[in-house]
Ligand SMILES: Nc1ncnc2c1ncn2[C@@H]1O[C@H](COP(=O)(O)OP(=O)(O)O)[C@@H](O)[C@H]1O
């Protein structure tokens with residue numbers, strides 16, 4: 001068992017579904033931990049595809065966006081795909097303002113995210 | 122007497138001639154002190170004009186350039202003039218590469234610097 | 243008197259740490275919430291203060307224990323005023339590359355100032371760049 | 384064997400502090416000096432390592448005690464090779480504004496990467512931007 005503090009991970013083969021434990025993801029000590037836990041899925045646990053479920057996350061700052069972009073690069077480097085789902089309206093607007101909705105594949109629900117991967121929960 | 126560690130200052134009325142004590146001015150704890158000591162000439166000691174004499178300084182990094190630019194702004198804000206002299210060839214080249222030779226009034230010797238202020242030592 | 247319309251004020255200095263920053267952000271957000279701010283406007287205030295204060299602490303003061311960040315907040319039901327001043331060397335806010343350009347989209351930095359500008363009614367940096375004033379005005383209607 | 388031509392090598396990890404950075408810079412400079420580097424070339428090596436290492440420690444690892452900077456140096460009379468890798472999020476080195484533009488001249492940041500590029504024979508950042516390889520080749524003649 002891997003000890004995670006910033007997220008809960010469910011694995012389906014090479015796909016991981018990630019839920020975050022913090023309501024706010026900002027540039028604090030936690031965000032380094034969040035990044036490290038997320039990156040280790042690819043670097044150490046040989047996960048290829050990831051669905052990030054932001055259910056319960058009410059706020060994130062640009063520091064969190066930077067971590068997501070780095071995660072996306074890591075996943076692309078192993079030939080995988082990163083998808084994002086369950087964004088609040090406000091957070092979705094952040095992706096639109098920054099035009100990061102063009103970088104990330106954003107889905108409304110976890111079910112839709114899984115479907116895009118050809119999986120189901 | 123003001124206790125200074127990063128520089129020695131000679132005052133002629135509203136003009137200060139500054140010499141640095143470090144051979145290398147790089148982005149370390151010392152550079153903050155250097156900046157603070159330099160800025161306090163304007164902020165606390167009511168100096169208006171400054172001649173920075175880099176005799177003995179063999180190296181400076183971009184962090185030092187940033188401090189000089191800030192100093193220049195502070196001096197301009199009180200209607201004064203900042204001049205620089207006694208740069209080594211290598212350091213002069215840094216000012217040329219960065220085009221900061223267009224921002225600063227650079228003189229070869231301290232005597233020439235003083236003359237530009239209409240003063241003499 | 244104009245001053246009398248300001249409901250909640252805070253003027254203080256905090257140490258240059260992210261923890262101290264987030265503590266004071268919580269105070270501000272509670273005051274804003276008490277003054278009736280909610281929804282997207284509240285989210286925008288949260289984003290602006292987070293980005294600006296983290297910038298002041300990290301880029302400005304470089305988390306130096308010898309430097310402080312000066313804060314001034316004024317909150318009413320109509321307006322949130324935030325002034326943040328660090329003791330750093332400043333920067334040129336008008337010369338930042340636009341993170342929305344196609345070529346910059348995957349850059350892992352450089353979105354904070356843009357987000358502040360997009361989300362506030364009014365944003366003003368001082369000459370040097372070590373002080374920013376941000377104002378959020380409640381939308382009419 | 385090509386490897387045999389490398390006179391002085393160092394491959395190590397250092398903590399993310401400016402003090403640790405400056406300590407290892409002194410080692411490198413001593414090795415370069417021992418290998419006969421001097422004058423402007425020596426100055427350029429000093430500038431490149433200073434700017435790149437301070438960037439790795441501050442912008443990259445944000446001086447975190449949990450992060451290290453990986454260094455690889457190889458010094459001969461002909462070539463100085465420096466590889467610096469931090470554990471940060473990286474950046475886009477090709478998208479930086481040019482600090483030599485008239486409008487940027489008085490900015491109090493943003494000259495480090497440009498100085499490295501001007502002073503080294505070869506500079507290569509990795510995809511993410513958290514690793515840089517810098518090479519200085521002695522001028523012929
Ligand atoms: N208070 C500040 N003091 C000095 N530099 C700053 C400050 N705020 C922002 N900057 C500079 O502006 C750049 C862009 O800031 P921002 O848009 O928030 O993105 P990021 O923080 O991700 O780099 C920073 O990299 C930094 O160089």
Ligand SMILES: Nc1ncnc2c1ncn2[C@@H]1O[C@H](COP(=O)(O)OP(=O)(O)O)[C@@H](O)[C@H]1O
Nearest residue numbers: 438439442443471473474492493494495496497
């Ligand atoms: N190793 C690094 N990791 C992350 N960002 C970096 C790194 N090196 C440089 N940068 C980014 O590039 C910008 C420009 O760096 P530089 O030209 O050295 O100027 P300065 O350090 O004065 O800002 C920095 O503000 C920072 O945002």
